[in-house]
Amino acid sequence: MLKNRLISALILSIGIVSLIFALPTDYLIYFILFLSCVSLAEFLGMRFSIISTILLVCFSLTLFSLSYFFPGLNKAFISLGVMTYIGLFFLIISFPVNKPFIQRNLIWLIAGFAIHLSFFASLYFLLLQEEKLLMYFGMDFTNRTAILIIVSISALMDTLAYFGGRKFGKMKLLQNVSPNKTVEGVLIAITLTPIIILLTTSSFIEKNFFQFFILILISAFASVLGDAVISLFKRVAEVKDTSNLIPGHGGLLDRIDSHLATIPIFITTLLIFS
Numbered sequence: 001m002l003k004n005r006l007i008s009a010l011i012l013s014i015g016i017v018s019l020i021f022a023l024p025t026d027y028l029i030y031f032i033l034f035l036s037c038v039s040l041a042e043f044l045g046m047r048f049s050i051i052s053t054i055l056l057v058c059f060s061l062t063l064f065s066l067s068y069f070f071p072g073l074n075k076a077f078i079s080l081g082v083m084t085y086i087g088l089f090f091l092i093i094s095f096p097v098n099k100p101f102i103q104r105n106l107i108w109l110i111a112g113f114a115i116h117l118s119f120f121a122s123l124y125f126l127l128l129q130e131e132k133l134l135m136y137f138g139m140d141f142t143n144r145t146a147i148l149i150i151v152s153i154s155a156l157m158d159t160l161a162y163f164g165g166r167k168f169g170k171m172k173l174l175q176n177v178s179p180n181k182t183v184e185g186v187l188i189a190i191t192l193t194p195i196i197i198l199l200t201t202s203s204f205i206e207k208n209f210f211q212f213f214i215l216i217l218i219s220a221f222a223s224v225l226g227d228a229v230i231s232l233f234k235r236v237a238e239v240k241d242t243s244n245l246i247p248g249h250g251g252l253l254d255r256i257d258s259h260l261a262t263i264p265i266f267i268t269t270l271l272i273f274s
Helices: 002-022 025-045 050-069 071-093 105-128 133-137 143-168 183-204 209-237 252-273
Strands: 172-174 178-182
Touching (some): 002 025, 025 252, 050 105, 071 209, 071 252, 105 143, 105 209, 105 252, 133 209, 143 178, 143 209, 143 252, 172 183, 178 183, 178 209, 183 209, 209 252
Antiparallel strands (some): 172 178
16 A cells, blocks of 8 residues: 555656646646646535536536636635635534534535635646746746645645654544544654755745745645645545545545645735735
8 A cells, every 4th residue: 555655656746747847838727727627526526426526517617717717816716715724624623513514515515616716726826927936035936846846845744744643643633534644743744844845945045034934834734734624525425535546545636635725825825925
């Protein structure tokens, strides 16, 4: 199981990094749209029938098209996703008392559409920016490199929390939502992820170093929140994985759950700073 997990993770990492830098902007946007639709289908599939899921995903294309054809709406969609995660945080800490409430189809639809629309709008917003996103810190990086940094935060958090928990984990972080997550594993990840990101980028930071550290730290916490949110819905649906699409990992949603939260929260925090 662990071997399959590592092999799949390596292939995914190489493939995604290659696509981020190799694809022309339009094709990269289409690829992000494809990922968003597949992930949304897995999310909705935990609650609705196959036919209903297909129809709902087709409807979601209307929402995604609003982001695509009216870029001025992207900040609103990003804010909607962030506010949705704030609301879902309170559902996480009050679970399982609120299970009947979460089982409502409307809650499932609002959560699924909001977080996936925010994910797509965040990346589309980032790719459309003529000014380099990280210039606030004096970092002369392309916006695609900025995407890589954001994705790396979630990837490091997932990896360090997983192996840290396996080695040192004793106390459960969210017993009722994500029993495999441990306090020790998350603390190790929260500590090491900002350090690793700062060590690899510090020579490029010319100003606002403290704000950059806060940005990375907030994004690291967002990664934990994104993972917990999908775990919450999986617990309600009583499934282990959202699908069997990726060997050793489950579904696409199981792999990008933390990214769904990290990317919009990263961009929102940066916009507040700047």
